[in-house]
Amino acid sequence: MRNVGGIDRALRVIVGVALIVATLMGYIGVWGWIGVVPLATGLLGTCPAYKLFGFSSCPVKK
Structure with missing residues (x-):
């Protein structure tokens, strides 16, 4: 998910690269x-730390 x-995502890819x-x-x-981490999370669209803390920067679907 x-x-x-x-x-x-765009910022993660830019910073990673x-x-x-x-x-x-x-x-x-x-x-x-360490730039591999933000690059991978940006490309995959999922962040384990966000999941751990229950955070999401995706728009809320109605």
């Missing part, structure tokens, strides 16, 4: 590989 909305690229370019250290 998706719990990550459109803007949230930016961290990975910065790591590959040598601008930041190996900690930049």
Whole structure:
């Protein structure tokens, strides 16, 4: 079940890619590989932490 909305998903993908690229370019250290997490949650549309806390940034369906 998706719990990550459109803007949230886009920001996660952008941040994830930016961290990975910065790591590959040598601008930041190996900690930049953490960018895989927001990239994956953005692409999949679901976030385990959101699920754990019962949060969702998806629009409410009527």
